Amino acid sequence: MSDWAEHTHADGKKYYHNRRTKQSVWDKPEELRLFEQQQHYQQQQQHAAQASATSSSSSTVLPPHWKEYLHAETGRKYYHNTITNETSWELPSTNAAPSSSSSAPSSAAAAPAATKETSSSSSSSSVSTSSPTLTSSQSQLQSQSTSSQTQSTSSPTSLSTSNNNSNNNNESSKPSGDPIKMFKDMLQQADVASNWSFEKAHKLVANDERYHLLKTMSERKQAFQEYLGDRKVFEYEEKRRKEKRCRDELVRMLRESPEVSPSMTWLRAQLYFDGDSKWEAVDSEREREDLFRTYVMDIQKREKDDRDNLRRDTMRNLRAKLETNDLINLKTLWSKFKEHYENDPLYQQMDKYDVLCVFESYIRDLEKKEEDTQRKERERLRREARKHRDLFRDFMLEQYMAGELQPTTHWQQFYKRFGTHPTFENLASQTTGSSPLELFMDFREEMTIRFERDFDRLRDMIKDLNFQFIPKQTTLEELKQALSKHERFSILSQSSIPPFLEYLEDREKRRAKDVEKRKKDAIGNFKVLLQETRSIGKHSTWSEVRPTLTSRPEFEELEDESERERIFKEFIEFLSNEESDEEGIIKSDDESKSRREFSKLAKRSSLSAENIDDQRSKKKRRE
Template sequence: MSGSVGLTKGDWTEYFTDDRKKYYHNKKTNSTTWDKPLEFKSTEELAATPCVWKEFTHDSGRKYYYNSSTKTSVWEEPTEYKLIRDAQEIMRQKNGEPEIDDKPAPMSEKQKNAIFHQLLESKLVTSTWTWDMAMRAIINDERYGILPSLSEKKASFTEYVTNRKNHEREEQRKKTERQKEALFDMLRNCEHARPGASWRKVLSFIEFDPRLNPFTPQELPGLYDDFLYIWEREQKEQAAQARKENMQKLLSTFQADKTITWESVWRQVKAEYETNAAYQALDKNDRLTVFQDYMRDLERDEENRKRAEQTNNRVRSRKNREAFRRLLLECYQDGRLGLHTKWKDFQESIKSDERYLHMVEPTQTGSLPSELFGDFLDELEETFMKERKKIKEIVQELPVEFSVKMSEADFLAAISRHQLYQSLNPRFHSAFYLDFMDHLAEEEKRRVKAIESKKKHAEERFLDLLYDAHVKPATKWEEIRETISEKSAFQAIPTEEDRLRLFNDFVTVRHTEYEGGDREKRHKKEKKHKSHKRHRDDDRDRRRDDRKRRASHDRRSSSPPAEMEEGESRIE
């Protein structure tokens, strides 16, 4: 790395790259870094820099310094510690902060033991040394006095020796493992070291190899058996890996072959792949396994495709139904569709509309166009029936005489004077008129029928009166009139002309029928009619009572109503 030279502080020199980026070189350690060294940091930067060195005081009163990162201790004050401490002191004075008691904390027993272990290690004390040997080597070192009593020194030495033995034992184990691995590598490269070959025979080919030297002649046969076990296991693993790779290659070949589909059969595919290298590298069971697995994947993909297609078709069908409902609404709004419209007529008017054509596609699912048409009319009729109640209320409250001869314009003009007229749907005006005219016609039919029935009943009573008065064919009207004129059946016939007509009819025709028993038949028929009418009245009363009970139950099951104010009433 080259560039212009900047300042030099201590062992560090500042340099600049071509793009004016700073880096630093230490001439003592010959190291280069992008990070700013302590010598180049400002007082504020030094004060904010964390320090890994801590100051402690030995039992003898002498200060020493402990590095929490490297776990080492020194007697001399480190430069890093001095720079950071001085910068922090300057910043405290500058900010007017009170002086901090920088008295070093007492050293813990663990730290003392660590320093004593460093002393033993620096004097190359091994696990075979005795305490006397170690003491003669360390007694003149200043760190010897870090532990005050002899018993603590011996205990720390024992701990050090134990740790050293464990470390040496672990190192020996690793060394033995490396030697065994070197021996096994040599046996792998020896073509004679294979299952079935004895160790004596194999030894004749490798007896001068230096990798045998770390082991005794007694250990080598056992190590050879271990190698054979490992070699067979490795061969099995390699064969399994090769089989897996060949199966993957054959699967990749199947996947690249577009002629293989989920409907393909193994007999046909096998004949086409007999010369394939990946096919030949596998036995017949593995080939069939790969094909079956691939077929399951294709079948699953086909099922997913069909399922996705069905989902898309359902979504498309739903959108087509929604579009057709909008078509029905548009036709209703522009007058092409009404309450009395027939499906065949409406179908003829929309057969070229694409929204209808989508509904008759073979892939369309769900409701048919005619069913949606029927549902729309049902909703329309339901809305009409709600509006129809308003018409009934209007007609009842208006002082207007409505008749079947009234025109639509007169009808609408008459009901427009009511305040509810503005809330009516204008699209139902014609339907309201036709419906109300039908209602009036039915009322007129019922009225005429009732009059005819009453007249017929009165005539029957009058004929019974003539029969009871023993009228014969030779009887004169003037004679019998005086005897029956006070009877109610006589007075029920309003005109004298009708009485005379009935009398003449009786003496000429009806008398014979009455004598023949027709009167009894007629009475039985009237009695049966009255019985049926009574039953119908009873059924109507029973249904009315049921409705009252249900309404009362609904009111009890709901929340209790607030108390009514004076003058209010509740309609049952």
């Protein structure tokens, strides 16, 4: 493949560029022209091979001594008789007799078979597609064939006999092998160049016996043209090899020359190498310059690579020295580092920027190692804290399932009971993660949510079962046994039943307190009622006073009749003692104490009398 390629400029004009030497020219280079001729010759060879294949496939229908050829310029088929040298554009008939007065072109045996000649063989005769012109040698051959044809008309038997004998003698004297190949070998041994004409070559090899292996002039010219194509390819390849060899020799000379350095200019190189055979062997000045500059760039690149490698080695050695020095740590300052290494030979030969880069890189690596160590330690502590948290949650769950921990349990109770447990102490000693108090509050909140859900179910189940809770008598087992009869018992959490039993006990206690409080309020209100009733005297009896009090709400609040009567008697006694004080009679200490107590209760009841209506409304709401 050629290094030259055709391109089109912006103004539409074509130019040619060499990919290897980066040279651009307007005129088509000779190297590209030879390459195109080689390509054209190869295409012609392919067409000739196709034509020969077609001729061999149709040779059975051709008359004797007739052969089929393909015109090199027009690509049109023509037919030639090797005996009479008759040429025809039309396919000859099998019964047609050879005639010299044929209407077909007379010299088409030589001219159409020949390929297109180069400018160097301009002395060769040109070929016309309609009426080819005969050369002088062909004219002699045609006159000889005409006379022989006349003789054959008079005595055809003797002609055929003589022809057969001459053919047999010629075949026995022919050298063995391909005639065309031997003809080309003859031209090659004669060193026939690609720009020779057929006439020039003919003068040189006409006396060689291999020249007469090809009988007709057209066959010789066709073989000669094939040889020229092969010779052009050979010369082109040889020229390329020679140019490459010259370029390699020039580069080798530059490599071996001690004067060539990266600072050497092109002008100085021209003056220094002028007259050198290796320098002059490369014809193109531009190509010599490109080779020189490329070699100088390679030297510069190698020197730069050497400097970079040396710089990296010194930096690597300084880094190794820092790693073995225990005085250089994460907290070492740049000023301290310079003071420590200012007399070191390696430090002195290095560039200060490179030293700084090594120092900063080493400190960053130490920081990364320290961060990795701290991160691993934090991760270890987190894993350990997570493990203790999980153990503490499992511990609280075990206590909850065992009934030792309830949703109503307070932190003070839990800490007082389990504060010395190893699980609690291990979690409390951790510096990361949640504390025992936070986990306890989260756990109690979860248990409260679960208990509230079960609490509603338990309350509905007790209502459905008509279960009667008796304080201080109903046990946990009795409650479970009663609840097990309900169909929703299976979905309950067993840990929710003990807190529910505590809830029932607390509810009964609250009810008892409420009843006691209401009774005290009713007693106080009843005493206030007795004081406000003016018709009651110290000689009044309960049977007389009761009908007057039955319509009052204070009377109805105190439902116990015996309690009403007892309070009435105390009130009568209070009135008697009060009247005695007015008369100046001194009573005993017990009587004085009972009077003070009744007066105090009456006074407190009078203060709460204002809220009687509110208490009644609360009672109605509770009912």
